[in-house]
Amino acid sequence: MSGHSISIDVAVIGQDQLGETPLWCERTRRLWWLDIEQPKLRWFDPATGIDGLTRLPGTFAGTQALMADGRRLLAEDLSLYALDLGTGARTDLSAVEPGLDNRLNDGRVDARGRFWVGTMDNQLHRPAGGLYRIDPDGSTTRMAEDVIVSNGIAFSPDGRTLYFTDTRRHLGFAFDLDMHDGAITNRRVFADHTATGERPDGACVDVDGCIWMAFFAGGRIVRHRPDGAVDRTIPLPVTNPTCLCFGGDDLKTLYVTSATKFLTPQQRAAEPLAGALFAVHGAGQGLPENRFGQTTKTATVQPQGGKT
Template sequence: MQVEVVLDAAARIGESPVWVAEERVLYWIDVKAPALYRLDPASKAQQSWRLPGDIGAYSLTTDRDVVIVALRDGVYRLTLSSGAVALLAHAPFDPVMHRFNEGAADARGRFWVGTMFDPPEDAYAKPQPAGLFRYTTKGGLQPTGNVAELHNGMAWNLDETLFYLAHSYAGVVHAYPFDAASGSLGRRQVFAAIEKPAGIPDGAAIDCEGGYWCALHGGGGLRRFRADGVLEREVRLPVSQPTMCAFGGEALDILYITSASKGLDASQRAREPHAGAILAIHPGVTGLPREHRFTL
């Protein structure tokens, strides 16, 4: 499958691509820049919003000028027109050792955000799990009881009765019965397991057939699992650390893929000149025409 380099961003940890159809743009982040970006793939024009701390996740909102951003020490409101950030909720963990990682809004406008163990590079600490949270304007930041050293792979199935969530270091993607009205999760089942040599399950996207596309961080590819969890195909990429994918383009027939360069040594960078780039493929299946936004 032909892979296009959309933008040689050289991101340290490019993440969380989100296509906005009415603007024909792709939002994405570099966790360690840290910054939020708005890219026009056609013209390559890009805007950026620098942030005061590592950004692990974000959600566009019902106010087109406002984005909810999960930074290392809390959840903030980012006003795009001014660049101002305002604290909404403190992180319920030690932000020196953990940070928020990956988030998504559901159909009712709730913001789901996970965490990861991410201490300073010179710290020799034993990995500790932390929680998955649900944030609303009225209820604030609430724990869900789900803990992991690294949350990833958030997505909902076609009728939004299942919530997918990867525990990346365990190499497992779980499927949870999802109650859209209450936002509660049922008892999890293993949806897919990723063997360690293949990489760890990172960000994901759902296609119009219910297929679950999973980035294999450290494994240099994507895997598509059918709705029943059966592996259907694997796509190889020219980067070893793809991080997440999202459908976009006017027909939702393009799969955009973010990637990371962090952790690669000089020889690896020489072999991967596009590490940290935004890539694109035409997978032969389209995405879903639904755009979930956080409700302010």
């Protein structure tokens, strides 16, 4: 980290059981994230310092995405629905894998407005999950299988590379993504943590095309270059960082969610910030989130002040 001035603030002391899937919404100018296992949609306004929440149905609220019409795409267990945050009106969209002991997990929208989302085994060891592409009309296509815990879905700035992690296989993958038909090919290992047994979790991409990743039970976030090599590591004051995204009006604040899940009472006592939302400054600059149902230009944000 030499040459980089990093500072870390606690944005919200939340005690999330499983904080996840942070997204910056430029329309509301808020950071939104989930507590998956105590299902709620949470938000933080950096301009005022105020935060709030909406309680959600189901056992697990596994993922979320922004929508073109301003609604929120949310997961309830193995189903996806659109929620109008103003009226509370819900529209069911899609369901996957009925009857399996799985749930939806991490997801992200590509530049053509398609939502990519994975499923995971609730027992954390069976390869019964998959990776799905949800088109704006709600049609659902299984794109990969033999997944234990899907995570870390992100796209390169040009939209042509899909990154995907199987946390419990300790592997990160990359695919070539056809922007026109949504096909993925040329699956290859991007980052291999099998030797250490570490658990790569949520991910996002910065303007340089580097991939930031949180390590659950690893107490840190790291930046991978596009070739998979790690070029930056930032330790955090919690054991379980879970996911991350760039936010703020200039997309220069790296927000990181965390979890109290799996911590012993002794660890909880020693980690008063477990489950908090963190704001990391000086890590770089991100890209705007795509919206479900909306085609966007790729790499519309340019680095300011040179390479980070």
